[in-house]
Amino acid sequence: MHEPRLWKDKGWTARVIKNDDDEGWAVAMFKEGEPEPALVGPWTMGRDKKNPKPLDVNAFNTLIKTASEVIRRHEQQLHAQLNKSLMVSTDDADYKILLKIIPDEDDPYAYLIAEDAAGEQIAQVKVSPHYKLNRNNALTWIENAFRRPE
Known part of the structure; x- marks a missing residue:
C-alpha cells in the first residue's frame, strides 16, 4: 500500500x-x-x-x-539495565561476576553468576532483582563460597 x-x-x-x-x-x-x-x-x-x-x-x-x-x-x-558484570580478582583466582535480571511481570528475579578466567560458569544463585552488584558484594559472595547472599 x-x-x-x-x-x-x-x-x-x-x-x-x-x-x-x-x-x-x-x-x-x-x-x-x-x-x-x-x-x-x-x-x-x-x-x-x-x-x-x-x-x-x-x-x-x-x-x-x-x-x-x-x-x-x-x-x-x-x-x-538487565545484565551487569564486573571482574574481581582474589589471591586465588580471577572471576567474572554477572547479574542477570529476569523482568517477570508477576515475580521478577535475578541470577548471580560466577565464571572463572576461562569463562566457565562455576556458580549460580537466584537473588532479588534489586541485588546491588558491586565489588564488595561480589568479594563477599566469593568469600562465602558462592552461597546465596542474604
Missing part, C-alpha cells in the same frame, strides 16, 4: 497524522505486529502550506532506517 499519507511495506507502516501539539503534521512509524509506534516525528508541510507532503519511497526508506535505529538503541539500553 503506497498512499500519500499511508505506506505499508517491508514490515513497516508509515502514517502521516495531524500533530496535536501544533498546526503541523507528524509521521508515525509502526513495526508490523506492534501496537505502539517505534517513532513519531514532525512531518513536512506540502507546497500549499496546509496539507502534509506526500510520502514517497525515499522518505519511507529513511523512516524505516531511523525507526530501526531507535528500536536497536532501546533494546541495547534494556539489555544493559
Whole structure:
C-alpha cells in the first residue's frame, strides 16, 4: 500500500497524522505486529502550506532506517539495565561476576553468576532483582563460597 499519507511495506507502516501539539503534521512509524509506534516525528508541510507532503519511497526508506535505529538503541539500553558484570580478582583466582535480571511481570528475579578466567560458569544463585552488584558484594559472595547472599 503506497498512499500519500499511508505506506505499508517491508514490515513497516508509515502514517502521516495531524500533530496535536501544533498546526503541523507528524509521521508515525509502526513495526508490523506492534501496537505502539517505534517513532513519531514532525512531518513536512506540502507546497500549499496546509496539507502534509506526500510520502514517497525515499522518505519511507529513511523512516524505516531511523525507526530501526531507535528500536536497536532501546533494546541495547534494556539489555544493559538487565545484565551487569564486573571482574574481581582474589589471591586465588580471577572471576567474572554477572547479574542477570529476569523482568517477570508477576515475580521478577535475578541470577548471580560466577565464571572463572576461562569463562566457565562455576556458580549460580537466584537473588532479588534489586541485588546491588558491586565489588564488595561480589568479594563477599566469593568469600562465602558462592552461597546465596542474604
